[in-house]
Amino acid sequence: MTQQLLPWLFLAFMATLPLWMTDLYVLHVLVSTGIFIIGAMSLNLLLGYTGQLSLGHIAFFGIGAYTSALLSLGFDLDLGGAEPFVVGPQPVWIAFTGGVLMAAAFGGLIGKLAFRVRGAYFVIVTISFAQVMRMVALNWVDLTEGPMALTGIPPLSVWLPGEGVIGLYDKLSNYLLVLGVAVVCYVVIRHLVDSRVGRAMVALRENEPLARSVGIDVTRYLVIATVIAAGMAGAAGGLYAHYVRIVDPDVFLFIYTVTMVIMVITGGKGTLAGPIVGGLLFGALPEVLREVARPEVQWIVYGIAMIVIVFFLPQGIVPAAGRLWERLRPRRPAPGGTALRAGKETSA
Amino acid sequence: MSAAPAPVPVSAPASAPAPVALDVREVAVHFSGLVAIASMSFRVPEGEIVSLIGPNGAGKTTAFNVITGFLKPTRGTVLCGGSDLTRLTPERIAALGVVRTFQRTSIFAGCTVLENVLTGLHRRGRTETLAALLRLPGVRAETQRLRATAAEILAFVGLAHRDGELAANLSYGEQRLLGIAIALAADPRLLLLDEPAAGLNPSETEAFMGVVRGIRDRGVTVLLVEHDMRMVMTISDRVVVLNHGRIIAEGRPEAVQSDPEVIRAYLGQGVRHAQG
Numbered sequence: 015m016t017q018q019l020l021p022w023l024f025l026a027f028m029a030t031l032p033l034w035m036t037d038l039y040v041l042h043v044l045v046s047t048g049i050f051i052i053g054a055m056s057l058n059l060l061l062g063y064t065g066q067l068s069l070g071h072i073a074f075f076g077i078g079a080y081t082s083a084l085l086s087l088g089f090d091l092d093l094g095g096a097e098p099f100v101v102g103p104q105p106v107w108i109a110f111t112g113g114v115l116m117a118a119a120f121g122g123l124i125g126k127l128a129f130r131v132r133g134a135y136f137v138i139v140t141i142s143f144a145q146v147m148r149m150v151a152l153n154w155v156d157l158t159e160g161p162m163a164l165t166g167i168p169p170l171s172v173w174l175p176g177e178g179v180i181g182l183y184d185k186l187s188n189y190l191l192v193l194g195v196a197v198v199c200y201v202v203i204r205h206l207v208d209s210r211v212g213r214a215m216v217a218l219r220e221n222e223p224l225a226r227s228v229g230i231d232v233t234r235y236l237v238i239a240t241v242i243a244a245g246m247a248g249a250a251g252g253l254y255a256h257y258v259r260i261v262d263p264d265v266f267l268f269i270y271t272v273t274m275v276i277m278v279i280t281g282g283k284g285t286l287a288g289p290i291v292g293g294l295l296f297g298a299l300p301e302v303l304r305e306v307a308r309p310e311v312q313w314i315v316y317g318i319a320m321i322v323i324v325f326f327l328p329q330g331i332v333p334a335a336g337r338l339w340e341r342l343r344p345r346r347p348a349p350g351g352t353a354l355r356a357g358k359e360t361s362a
Numbered sequence: 363m364s365a366a367p368a369p370v371p372v373s374a375p376a377s378a379p380a381p382v383a384l385d386v387r388e389v390a391v392h393f394s395g396l397v398a399i400a401s402m403s404f405r406v407p408e409g410e411i412v413s414l415i416g417p418n419g420a421g422k423t424t425a426f427n428v429i430t431g432f433l434k435p436t437r438g439t440v441l442c443g444g445s446d447l448t449r450l451t452p453e454r455i456a457a458l459g460v461v462r463t464f465q466r467t468s469i470f471a472g473c474t475v476l477e478n479v480l481t482g483l484h485r486r487g488r489t490e491t492l493a494a495l496l497r498l499p500g501v502r503a504e505t506q507r508l509r510a511t512a513a514e515i516l517a518f519v520g521l522a523h524r525d526g527e528l529a530a531n532l533s534y535g536e537q538r539l540l541g542i543a544i545a546l547a548a549d550p551r552l553l554l555l556d557e558p559a560a561g562l563n564p565s566e567t568e569a570f571m572g573v574v575r576g577i578r579d580r581g582v583t584v585l586l587v588e589h590d591m592r593m594v595m596t597i598s599d600r601v602v603v604l605n606h607g608r609i610i611a612e613g614r615p616e617a618v619q620s621d622p623e624v625i626r627a628y629l630g631q632g633v634r635h636a637q638g
Binding site: 202205206209210211212213214216217219220221223224225226227228229230231232238242284 | 430432451453456461463464468469470471473477480481482484485491495496504505508544545548
């Protein structure tokens, strides 16, 4: 019962947080952390549920950011013909949706590829994919402005009765927007993994030959997972582009993928709450440390925290907390085998 | 050794009217020059328990891999209900009702027992991605239906009381039973069991034989690879003996047991084992 309440309590806390937390800098940290958590949740769908390690996940984030930014700014493409292909500035939400779809399309491509190259080769291919994307963003100056970056990106907007369409410039509304998108992504993943489709994905992670032998078309479900995960990462990228309102090729940097992987692994891959817990921890940690330590010390502590968690809680914080909770809970003759299971895990 | 005059009786003429669940025709498998199966032909009549036996390395598991599409044969065809299985992927073959278990891990270890069987029920569900994302009304009803079926299957193999347990925490014998439950969930017409009783103690084996018989009595044809000769001879309606990649005998268990070729193949092994 407590476990079912927990997500709601957490959501209520996060939704009411701006009521007492008025420090704009804290809100800014929470917005950028929240955007990363959405990325980490989408990575978790691949890494945690289908068991495929994509180290190029930031590519989908960047594709979403660039597509959404370009569509909202408008662009023209010289395709070698007489007339350049011109796209005028689009409404922000259409641009945002375009970013999600573009990222999802690339996700489908990578998903199909994942079945030709597996394991370490897939990891290499995905890293290269993100690198290629960065090179394209750097060098296709006509389209992306290269290192000069895309600037003046309009913020996302809402329509309010009486007020009309208003741009979301301030921290508070962006905070609520990111929270809203994160909730949608959470619900989507939750519905998905607790379904026939999600079980097919987990079957691929757990035992691929067995999954195939009971008639699961693993290729199909891996592609579905990558499309959804890439779309979500694209949404996170779109949020990012319209929040900071500038996008440069560094959104494709490898370190961002690593950050998302750290969030997923420390929080607990293959759990719904894992990326959120890991994301909040490693999103907040640098900021907390900034107050008390010199920069070099900050990064050392960051690294040590990560190593300690992975070393002592290899499955992540969320599964470990679950076990602790089972152990501390008063043992009553519970229905089913919960007491027995807790006992087993204690001895393990 | 196989130059002996005893020809390979592919199918007794008397059994002509019995419908055939599986027809393996002159299948050969070569691994870069190494002959795993020279030429193998046999039929599995519908509704029977047929055992494929032979010394280690005789090609039994290779045969399973060919039948279920995990390995493409160098030559030959495998027919099932008019379809040529050799051209199909494992998941398409499963869709035709040919389902197997695996020798080592035939479970999804990180999932609960119930989830294992629900995963096996994949083909009996219809929910697709969009419906799952939006939790459309039909999804819940289907989940209820599949859970009921899963509970039935678990009760059948005797694991109903363990449904919430993590599969990795089950005893070895229970894991073997769970492997069968997953395969049964996939709704097989022909079930291939790869050494399902390996490592079971005698009482577990006894219970296991009851389950396999129960499966046959439900109308499922069973093809079994097993080393436990007592089990094979008790349970089988028909036995196919493989040695060095070719079939050396085929028939009723009693007949096969007294076949001089079979005795030689097995005793030869036994003597070598004893000396080693």
